[in-house]
Amino acid sequence: MSSSKLLPGTYTATSVTAFLLQPGQVKTIRACPSTWINESVLSLEPGTVMEADVHNKSVPLENGSLAPIDRLRRERSDSPTPGLVEGTEPGAGQDSAMFVHAQSFEDLTADAEQGQEEEEEEEVREEEGGGDSERTPEIGEPKNEGGGSEETQGPCSKEEEEEEEEGGEAGKPIYSRYGTEEALSSTMGVMMALVSFVEAEKNIIRSIHAEGYKVVFLRKSPLVLVGVSRTRQSERELTRELLYIYYQIISLLTLTQLNHIFQHKQNYDLRRLLAGSEHLTDNLLRLLDQDPGLLLSAVTCLPLPSSSRDVISSSLQAARAKSLVFSILLAGSRLVTLVRKKDQFLHHMDLHLLFNLVGSSSAFREGEGWTPICLPKFNTAGFFHAHISYLEPASELCLILVSTDREDFFNLSDCKRRFLERLRRRSAYQALHEALQAPSYPVSQVGIPDLRHFVYKSKSSGLYTSPEIPVPYQSEEEQERLMGLYQYLHSRMHHPIRPLRSIYRCAEKENLLAWVTSGFELYLCFSPLGTKALAVSAINKLLKWIRKEEDRLFILSPQTY
Amino acid sequence: MAEKKVGSRREFLGKASALRVKMVILGSSGVGKSSLALRFSKDEFKNSSPTVGCAYLTQVVCLHDVTLRFEIWDTAGQEKYHSVTPLYYRGAHAALVVYDISKRESFVRAQLWLRELEKHYIPGETVVGLVGNKTDLPNIRQVSLQEGQSLAESKGLVFMETSAKSGEQTSELLLNIAHRVNQRTMDKDRDLTEWREAECVELYQGNRPHPLTACCPIGP
Ligand SMILES: Nc1nc2c(ncn2[C@@H]2O[C@H](COP(=O)(O)OP(=O)(O)OP(=O)(O)O)[C@@H](O)[C@H]2O)c(=O)[nH]1
Ligand SMILES: [Mg+2]
Numbered sequence: 001m002s003s004s005k006l007l008p009g010t011y012t013a014t015s016v017t018a019f020l021l022q023p024g025q026v027k028t029i030r031a032c033p034s035t036w037i038n039e040s041v042l043s044l045e046p047g048t049v050m051e052a053d054v055h056n057k058s059v060p061l062e063n064g065s066l067a068p069i070d071r072l073r074r075e076r077s078d079s080p081t082p083g084l085v086e087g088t089e090p091g092a093g094q095d096s097a098m099f100v101h102a103q104s105f106e107d108l109t110a111d112a113e114q115g116q117e118e119e120e121e122e123e124v125r126e127e128e129g130g131g132d133s134e135r136t137p138e139i140g141e142p143k144n145e146g147g148g149s150e151e152t153q154g155p156c157s158k159e160e161e162e163e164e165e166e167g168g169e170a171g172k173p174i175y176s177r178y179g180t181e182e183a184l185s186s187t188m189g190v191m192m193a194l195v196s197f198v199e200a201e202k203n204i205i206r207s208i209h210a211e212g213y214k215v216v217f218l219r220k221s222p223l224v225l226v227g228v229s230r231t232r233q234s235e236r237e238l239t240r241e242l243l244y245i246y247y248q249i250i251s252l253l254t255l256t257q258l259n260h261i262f263q264h265k266q267n268y269d270l271r272r273l274l275a276g277s278e279h280l281t282d283n284l285l286r287l288l289d290q291d292p293g294l295l296l297s298a299v300t301c302l303p304l305p306s307s308s309r310d311v312i313s314s315s316l317q318a319a320r321a322k323s324l325v326f327s328i329l330l331a332g333s334r335l336v337t338l339v340r341k342k343d344q345f346l347h348h349m350d351l352h353l354l355f356n357l358v359g360s361s362s363a364f365r366e367g368e369g370w371t372p373i374c375l376p377k378f379n380t381a382g383f384f385h386a387h388i389s390y391l392e393p394a395s396e397l398c399l400i401l402v403s404t405d406r407e408d409f410f411n412l413s414d415c416k417r418r419f420l421e422r423l424r425r426r427s428a429y430q431a432l433h434e435a436l437q438a439p440s441y442p443v444s445q446v447g448i449p450d451l452r453h454f455v456y457k458s459k460s461s462g463l464y465t466s467p468e469i470p471v472p473y474q475s476e477e478e479q480e481r482l483m484g485l486y487q488y489l490h491s492r493m494h495h496p497i498r499p500l501r502s503i504y505r506c507a508e509k510e511n512l513l514a515w516v517t518s519g520f521e522l523y524l525c526f527s528p529l530g531t532k533a534l535a536v537s538a539i540n541k542l543l544k545w546i547r548k549e550e551d552r553l554f555i556l557s558p559q560t561y
Numbered sequence: 562m563a564e565k566k567v568g569s570r571r572e573f574l575g576k577a578s579a580l581r582v583k584m585v586i587l588g589s590s591g592v593g594k595s596s597l598a599l600r601f602s603k604d605e606f607k608n609s610s611p612t613v614g615c616a617y618l619t620q621v622v623c624l625h626d627v628t629l630r631f632e633i634w635d636t637a638g639q640e641k642y643h644s645v646t647p648l649y650y651r652g653a654h655a656a657l658v659v660y661d662i663s664k665r666e667s668f669v670r671a672q673l674w675l676r677e678l679e680k681h682y683i684p685g686e687t688v689v690g691l692v693g694n695k696t697d698l699p700n701i702r703q704v705s706l707q708e709g710q711s712l713a714e715s716k717g718l719v720f721m722e723t724s725a726k727s728g729e730q731t732s733e734l735l736l737n738i739a740h741r742v743n744q745r746t747m748d749k750d751r752d753l754t755e756w757r758e759a760e761c762v763e764l765y766q767g768n769r770p771h772p773l774t775a776c777c778p779i780g781p
Contacts, residue, residue, distance in 0.1 A: 277639070367616040
């Protein structure tokens, strides 16, 4: 079947093997006992850095954000617009945030956003490796006072080659983005040998830097995920991508099942169970290169008049069933609305996995889909059952009804029918179709001359907004290059040890500005003609515009059943 | 056949009721289950991606004395979804086990599916069909017509070779199954449950039958 074919390798296994196999190249191996590492991790906890932030004192805990409150404290208090603290920034919902999962099975802070504080546990670094401008910080390095700002100049380019693989602990390759698993198995053998060699000493290998390559390991028992990259992506970014792939696998199988399999059969070939899902992982990796939402841990909405959105939400809310936990209406990869059971929250990562499932498959186009799915940030142990269907045959509008009962298909099917029946009688349905016609908004609507593109995330709602990709970035390569620039800015802003509050950068083809406060994150891309002063003054103008448009761009009044 | 266009819902159906028939489609991934289901329900062919979990489609089939509303459960062939398939063949009136005539492996798997089914139905209760799909690929055929036929005969199954791509024998297959389901229910003097469009809300409320065995079970 076509979908089970792997992408042709742009990267041969030998080019990877070559640098891994020459042990002489690895000049230093720095290792330290894991107990000692834990201590240094603790002292890096961001909460201890900017305890005195005046803004955040009054922020109640349930005013949750995708970012833990602690982390927000490290932002400086002198934000550009002092009124805009978390929870009051443009796009902040009226209610508690929609997506935060308060009772997450795992601690939310444990990964993605900041799980990589521990990343420096061990480092194998080739000393004359050159080329790698991002010095990886060492353990015990004096801690920076949280935020600073920086102005840099120079090219900021992202090489495109990157490879991701993963293997079971016994060392069988399971999936590889480029090249077949068979071709990689000797490489994998070397990698597994490295991993187990280091672990025998009770250490964990996190990354290898050599000849401009980064090799990042993510150990998620019973799997080991390995990312090989020649891009400028930071280790954190690479680890985040690996984490997404890991959760993608969990969403198909549950962690419980995965553990069970490997407990009973150490050398089980997991490809048997993953067969037919390669396109999900391929598509997820593509999204990671192109979709700012995965980078920002946020979701974007279909711009829609709030009155229409409210009608749609309440129609969805009315079509409830006992077993229903989440009802999600999507337009492509944008959210129209989400209704959730009281006290149940959907994590953005789970939402992205759902988007990916729907977006990478035409299977839901015919008939009604009914599938078990694990939402790993909710619970890695069990399956939900999702009713997935498009509202109309050729429509972009897809309804996902997430239920706890695998035998409740007919009830959910009926919920959909009721929702549609109700909605069709209202003018909001017409408004929804009109909104689908106009894909997004051009950046020119904002009225800032040199501004080409921006991404704005409201932290408390976990939603972001962004204009259409403008002409110079419309090709796939250019779009990915722009994303690469944002990724670079993001990794600088969220550096585990030296986070920044703002950064301005003049690159060859554009000027970039990023600004992070306790309430929002903003990334802007200007034409290379603008100046820094103009860029900074654009922030206020843009924030005002977003405030004016926020009813349309965000979901301000999320609903529960 | 006279009733070739199984897709056309006849006017008289508007008021009259249809009887619900639960049909499940089983077989390895890629043999064309979803393509067959799409033929059954819309008489179309599209390149589709592998089914995720299960897809539910319906089609109304009019026989001369009765109207049947097929509720088709198109299952996913991928191994990871096998744990949920019993949900779909439980209480089914009809089951189609599909293989790809150009892939011997899928014929082997079809026999495993038949064995699995046998554990769950009493012969003579569920109509089971063995379907060799992709007859439009005669050049790369790996399973002969006779092989399929004799397997079906030995087990007393309906047998048909189809092409979901060209539409060859697909509506004939559905009609054949429809006649047999109808025949069996009459023989057994047990009726299928009715399906009425206007009343489906009530149908799903109160002391309704088990959702996935919403048809009155013919089997055990
Ligand atoms: N030539 C030919 N190709 C077919 C035929 N039926 C299906 N296919 C193709 O076979 C591939 C798989 O078809 P599907 O209908 O998705 O297979 P499936 O059995 O539903 O697979 P799963 O959902 O993974 O279990 C697709 O590329 C179809 O286009 C057929 O009759 N002839
Ligand atoms: Mg299918």
